[in-house]
Amino acid sequence: MELRIFTEPQQGASYDDLVTVAKKAEELGFGAFFRSDHYLTMGGDGLPGPSDAWITLAGIARETSTIRLGTLVTSATFRHPGPLAVSVAGVDQMSGGRVDFGLGAGWFAEEHEAYGIPFPGTGERFDRLEEQLEIITGLWATEGGYGFAGSHYQVKNSPGLPKPVQTTGHRGTIPVVIGGMGKRRTPQLAASYADEFNVPFASVDDTATQYNRVREAVLAAGRDPETMTYSAAQVLCLGRDEGEIDRRAAAIGREKSELRTNGLAGTPAEVIDKIGSFAQAGASRIYLQVLDLSDLEHLELVAAEVMRQV
Secondary structure, eight states: OEEEEEEOGGGTOOHHHHHHHHHHHHHHTOSEEEEOOOSSOSSSOOTTOOOOHHHHHHHHHHHOSSSEEEESOEETTTSOHHHHHHHHHHHHHHHTSOEEEEEEOOOOHHHHHHTTOOOOOHHHHHHHHHHHHHHHHHHHHSOSOEEEEOSSOEEEEEOOOSOOSOOOSTTSSSOEEEEOOOSSHHHHHHHHHOSEEEEESOOHHHHHHHHHHHHHHHHHTTOOGGGSEEEEEEEEEEOSSHHHHHHHHHHTTOOHHHHHHHSEEESHHHHHHHHHHHHHHTOSEEEEEEOOTTOHHHHHHHHHHTGGGO
16 A cells, blocks of 8 residues: 655645655655645635645655655646646656646635636536546647647647656556546546546545446446556544544544544554555555644654554
């Protein structure tokens, strides 16, 4: 099982905070450093304020050397597909080919209102997501003269530059991550475009059910289901004893009992056991949502007591 670190900077983190956590994650042997793509806090004051996902990942790309970098997930409502393809390919170049590109339809209406971003209905957001996936991977994979005529985006005679370093993804580009619990369109989009499917913050049983939907969609698309990586994201609250678990739960404003039910929480033995349950459901990669970015000892404890056991 590969363990990755997943951060939520909109809740309150500076660029320096993110660099510090990314470097520590790299030092400890975690597989990747990921961040959310949000411009508004979901509780609290959000100070020092939101930061742009791809701007910060560009900086982190130059501050690290081996750890993979990515978003869980970039919102298709925030950016036009052409400029987004340029940005992500640029970060892939800056990192020497260490980017995983997560893209989703967007969901947080209030942040769109707060920053003047249009927020269409669910159906249109998914239509736009599908067109963006086609355009972005097309721009990366096509040598010049790329064009696309969609309902929401039109591209004419694009040089498709810059090119990413990586060509290992399902469509010959940067690996693409798609996730969520949608029963129909989400699995279909994953089957067409994704290298990895992620189920965020769900129970083991619900995660297994969604993986099965995706496997069926992948088969229907003529792909081998084993060409897809299946992953899960879970909030982390680990402690050597109950006192340490209490302290870490309080630091993120959550109840210990609730975290044990809805996340990876408890002693190392408890967390290892629950990771094993996700492995049995089909996951080979876990994103550990770390909400207190000042607690680097938390990462050290995972590396020392959990990583080597899974």
